Amino acid sequence: MAHPLFTPEVQMLLADNDIEGIRAFVETLHPATVAEALADALAPDEIWRFLRHADIKSQAVVFEYFPMELQVQMVQGTGRQHMAQLIEQMSHDDRVDLVRRLSRPIAEEILRLVDEADRKDIANLVRYAEGTAGAIMTTDYAWLPEDITVGEALDRLRLQAPDRETIYYVYVLGEQHLLRGVVSLRQLILAPRAKILRDLMETDLVTVRAADHRSEAARLIARYDLLAIPVVDDEGRLVGIVTYDDVMDVMEAEATEDVQRLGGVGTIVENYLQAPFLTVWRKRAVWLACLFVAELFTFSALASFEHAIEKLVVLSMFVPLCISTGGNSGSQAATLITRALALGHISAAQWGRVLRHELRMGLALGLTLGVVGFLRAWGTYWFEPHLLQGSQGSVEWWRLALVIGCAVAAICLWGTLIGSMLPVALKGLGLDPAFASSPFVATFVDVTGITIYFLIALLVIPGLA
Amino acid sequence: MAHPLFTPEVQMLLADNDIEGIRAFVETLHPATVAEALADALAPDEIWRFLRHADIKSQAVVFEYFPMELQVQMVQGTGRQHMAQLIEQMSHDDRVDLVRRLSRPIAEEILRLVDEADRKDIANLVRYAEGTAGAIMTTDYAWLPEDITVGEALDRLRLQAPDRETIYYVYVLGEQHLLRGVVSLRQLILAPRAKILRDLMETDLVTVRAADHRSEAARLIARYDLLAIPVVDDEGRLVGIVTYDDVMDVMEAEATEDVQRLGGVGTIVENYLQAPFLTVWRKRAVWLACLFVAELFTFSALASFEHAIEKLVVLSMFVPLCISTGGNSGSQAATLITRALALGHISAAQWGRVLRHELRMGLALGLTLGVVGFLRAWGTYWFEPHLLQGSQGSVEWWRLALVIGCAVAAICLWGTLIGSMLPVALKGLGLDPAFASSPFVATFVDVTGITIYFLIALLVIPGLA
Numbered sequence: 001m002a003h004p005l006f007t008p009e010v011q012m013l014l015a016d017n018d019i020e021g022i023r024a025f026v027e028t029l030h031p032a033t034v035a036e037a038l039a040d041a042l043a044p045d046e047i048w049r050f051l052r053h054a055d056i057k058s059q060a061v062v063f064e065y066f067p068m069e070l071q072v073q074m075v076q077g078t079g080r081q082h083m084a085q086l087i088e089q090m091s092h093d094d095r096v097d098l099v100r101r102l103s104r105p106i107a108e109e110i111l112r113l114v115d116e117a118d119r120k121d122i123a124n125l126v127r128y129a130e131g132t133a134g135a136i137m138t139t140d141y142a143w144l145p146e147d148i149t150v151g152e153a154l155d156r157l158r159l160q161a162p163d164r165e166t167i168y169y170v171y172v173l174g175e176q177h178l179l180r181g182v183v184s185l186r187q188l189i190l191a192p193r194a195k196i197l198r199d200l201m202e203t204d205l206v207t208v209r210a211a212d213h214r215s216e217a218a219r220l221i222a223r224y225d226l227l228a229i230p231v232v233d234d235e236g237r238l239v240g241i242v243t244y245d246d247v248m249d250v251m252e253a254e255a256t257e258d259v260q261r262l263g264g265v266g267t268i269v270e271n272y273l274q275a276p277f278l279t280v281w282r283k284r285a286v287w288l289a290c291l292f293v294a295e296l297f298t299f300s301a302l303a304s305f306e307h308a309i310e311k312l313v314v315l316s317m318f319v320p321l322c323i324s325t326g327g328n329s330g331s332q333a334a335t336l337i338t339r340a341l342a343l344g345h346i347s348a349a350q351w352g353r354v355l356r357h358e359l360r361m362g363l364a365l366g367l368t369l370g371v372v373g374f375l376r377a378w379g380t381y382w383f384e385p386h387l388l389q390g391s392q393g394s395v396e397w398w399r400l401a402l403v404i405g406c407a408v409a410a411i412c413l414w415g416t417l418i419g420s421m422l423p424v425a426l427k428g429l430g431l432d433p434a435f436a437s438s439p440f441v442a443t444f445v446d447v448t449g450i451t452i453y454f455l456i457a458l459l460v461i462p463g464l465a
Numbered sequence: 466m467a468h469p470l471f472t473p474e475v476q477m478l479l480a481d482n483d484i485e486g487i488r489a490f491v492e493t494l495h496p497a498t499v500a501e502a503l504a505d506a507l508a509p510d511e512i513w514r515f516l517r518h519a520d521i522k523s524q525a526v527v528f529e530y531f532p533m534e535l536q537v538q539m540v541q542g543t544g545r546q547h548m549a550q551l552i553e554q555m556s557h558d559d560r561v562d563l564v565r566r567l568s569r570p571i572a573e574e575i576l577r578l579v580d581e582a583d584r585k586d587i588a589n590l591v592r593y594a595e596g597t598a599g600a601i602m603t604t605d606y607a608w609l610p611e612d613i614t615v616g617e618a619l620d621r622l623r624l625q626a627p628d629r630e631t632i633y634y635v636y637v638l639g640e641q642h643l644l645r646g647v648v649s650l651r652q653l654i655l656a657p658r659a660k661i662l663r664d665l666m667e668t669d670l671v672t673v674r675a676a677d678h679r680s681e682a683a684r685l686i687a688r689y690d691l692l693a694i695p696v697v698d699d700e701g702r703l704v705g706i707v708t709y710d711d712v713m714d715v716m717e718a719e720a721t722e723d724v725q726r727l728g729g730v731g732t733i734v735e736n737y738l739q740a741p742f743l744t745v746w747r748k749r750a751v752w753l754a755c756l757f758v759a760e761l762f763t764f765s766a767l768a769s770f771e772h773a774i775e776k777l778v779v780l781s782m783f784v785p786l787c788i789s790t791g792g793n794s795g796s797q798a799a800t801l802i803t804r805a806l807a808l809g810h811i812s813a814a815q816w817g818r819v820l821r822h823e824l825r826m827g828l829a830l831g832l833t834l835g836v837v838g839f840l841r842a843w844g845t846y847w848f849e850p851h852l853l854q855g856s857q858g859s860v861e862w863w864r865l866a867l868v869i870g871c872a873v874a875a876i877c878l879w880g881t882l883i884g885s886m887l888p889v890a891l892k893g894l895g896l897d898p899a900f901a902s903s904p905f906v907a908t909f910v911d912v913t914g915i916t917i918y919f920l921i922a923l924l925v926i927p928g929l930a
Contacts, residue, residue: 247713262724272801285829295789298785299786320764321760327792369750
């Protein structure tokens with residue numbers, strides 16, 4: 001939600017160049033609120049004129065809360081030297097996200113001015129591919145050796161605390177940064193001051209590898225109710241931590257991706273009203289055009305049954321009903337299976353169980369809908385008897401009703417099987433099962449459903465071929 | 466993911482009645498792992514025979530990690546007295562979830578045996594409706610008065626700490642539990658011991674009301690990167706806190722609900738493979754049957770254009786192509802808008818802006834697809850010229866191509882408008898916009914699309930009426 005209430009205040013502070021007021025505004029409000037108020041009220045260059053009155057640490061904290069597109073835009077609007085100072089103050093994971101999105105020459109110009117330790121840290125983190133745990137981790141964790149006492153540990157933590165992303169989990173490291181255990185600040189507060197960390201720490205650790213998918217970090221944090229999860233390399237050395245707040249952003253982003261893929265939108269992660277028209281048009285048009293071209297085959301399929309349609313026009317009138325049944329049952333199955341895969345309730349290896357389950361379910365659903373279809377087709381005998389009249393004599397009502405009932409049942413089963421197996425197959429191939437979107441499944445089942453429908457009609461109604 | 470590796474170990478420990486081994490197993494592993502291993506390997510009554518060897522506190526911690534259905538089942542399998550002890554040890558929010566799901570007589574029998582303070586706490590929390598912040602909050606927070614020093618605060622916290630859900634945020638309360646501020650444990654560790662809490666605490670607080678929707682608590686925690694959010698009543702008194710780990714569960718549950726509604730599945734929150742067949746069949750069949758009955762109108766719509774189809778059969782062959790365009794563009798728009806509403810990027814009040822945006826987008830998309838449709842229909846002149854032959858003379862190729870092109874463009878625009886306005890309207894009415902699912906929008910646009918298509922055909926092709 002926007003903060004339109006702050007807009008006049010922010011604009012007035014800037015117009016009056018009220019340095020005291022600006023400082024108070026930045027320091028009393030939560031940085032998320034400040035960022036939102038500034039982004040709403042001011043243009044990017046005005047935001048810099050406003051922010052420069054606060055100290056560089058506060059600037060960095062507010063800057064991190066701007067949407068990524070605005071951050072990238074704002075990098076252009078200030079000096080390289082200032083940007084380098086800001087980057088030194090930003091949290092280790094957020095600044096890497098930013099650097100990743102800058103053009104290479106600009107990033108290099110700025111990084112040349114950043115102090116050496118920070119520059120190395122950025123170069124180290126930027127190596128991890130997007131979507132991995134490494135790409136969302138921070139190197140800004142608190143750590144201690146294993147042979148000190150709780151009292152010493154608390155004293156050392158007081159020195160580390162102001163800089164660390166979290167001090168509520170303290171990692172206990174051995175030689176060469178090998179991860180030995182973890183103690184929580186709660187444990188440290190409660191333990192006697194003379195106790196040695198080695199005897200206090202938890203050693204049954206939940207960890208991820210840097211190359212693991214970020215959703216694995218999210219899953220483990222959620223499952224074990226952790227504040228942060230340590231990220232280790234192949235030798236078990238601690239290379240970073242992923243904190244719960246970054247994981248929440250991951251969960252939101254992944255849910256958006258899933259929903260958009262399922263809806264056949266492609267991935268449009270940008271803010272709906274702010275995304276540029278042409279970009280969105282292109283993304284949406286590509287998906288729709290692909291589906292449209294695939295759907296062209298419905299015409300070809302129908303044209304190949306031209307004679308049957310000419311002999312009995314009523315057959316063509318049941319086509320949308322029959323094929324939509326397959327689209328709906330397919331999209332329902334695809335949604336259920338995709339979500340079950342995402343939540344880890346099933347794995348691709350269990351495809352046999354899923355197939356058996358959906359076979360029974362598809363039959364049960366098909367029979368249910370088939371009966372309704374049969375009754376409606378029977379209804380033509382009472383309500384639209386002239387439709388039973390074909391160009392070469394009339395068809396018995398029960399034959400038409402049988403065709404519709406069987407076609408609906410068969411296509412419903414077919415849609416259910418396609419909708420359930422496609423996400424499992426995609427997952428098995430290492431692709432995102434959410435690509436088996438409702439529109440995609442519906443389009444595929446539309447084309448094949450027409451063939452199933454007319455084959456049944458040719459079988460049941462004599463003289464149609 | 467399951468822990469099949471533990472199954473033989475767990476079964477052997479139980480078979481040997483190895484009390485020491487069982488205790489070690491429960492105490493060394495993370496309770497989430499223990500819960501999963503037991504749920505996989507043992508029947509509910511065997512789980513009790515296993516767990517009773519651990520102390521009651523450990524039993525409670527493991528019990529909380531069982532899926533809710535198993536918890537309810539397990540309540541039946543043990544004595545009321547034992548269950549009452551377990552409930553006294555469980556965390557305040559989880560035990561209320563459990564009590565909520567028990568039948569009233571059983572819940573009352575057990576609660577009668579729970580000690581008075583805990584019973585009152587449960588009775589207090591159980592009042593809040595499901596889906597509210599009150600229903601997921603815990604009363605197990607750490608709090609302190611405002612006029613003590615940091616040193617005293619740390620000493621008092623050491624006494625409270627073992628029982629509290631979190632001690633990383635400490636709430637500073639005035640008379641009558643009025644919420645004055647919050648200090649983090651990090652601040653307490655860093656501050657001089659003589660400083661008064663009042664001078665240290667944050668007073669710019671982000672809070673929710675107990676009656677607010679739980680997703681509001683989730684949104685604020687994610688936006689402000691909080692560990693917990695205080696829940697207050699109308700007078701500003703602290704009544705509980707919602708912690709980040711409960712919010713993660715909320716985010717997952719809400720994402721599942723959204724995805725399932727969008728896919729036209731209804732809400733099936735249970736685990737896919739464990740949910741009972743008949744329940745799932747009923748939920749899925751109800752949705753499919755509703756869509757099927759709505760889709761019956763496609764037959765009626767087509768039957769009302771019977772004469773046009775009889776005169777020019779090729780018209781019926783383009784029906785699936787034209788109406789699927791509307792379904793796809795509609796489901797795309799509905800998905801985008803529903804997600805944008807869920808993320809707070811747009812609000813229902815901005816429907817005018819959304820309408821203008823989607824009007825332009827629908828026109829742009831419609832023109833794109835309309836051109837492809839025009840070209841394909843023109844293709845009949847080259848590839849299927851006999852299809853242009855109607856029962857009352859042949860139709861010019863350009864008239865057919867014009868009908869298809871215009872119909873595709875019009876139906877695409879129509880689908881986009883329906884798909885975008887329906888979620889906004891549902892939201893405006895206080896309903897969940899995700900009910901504007903892909904299959905629902907597609908079905909609606911199928912029926913209306915047929916009418917649009919034939920009206921254009923009647924207009925462009927003379928002698929069809």
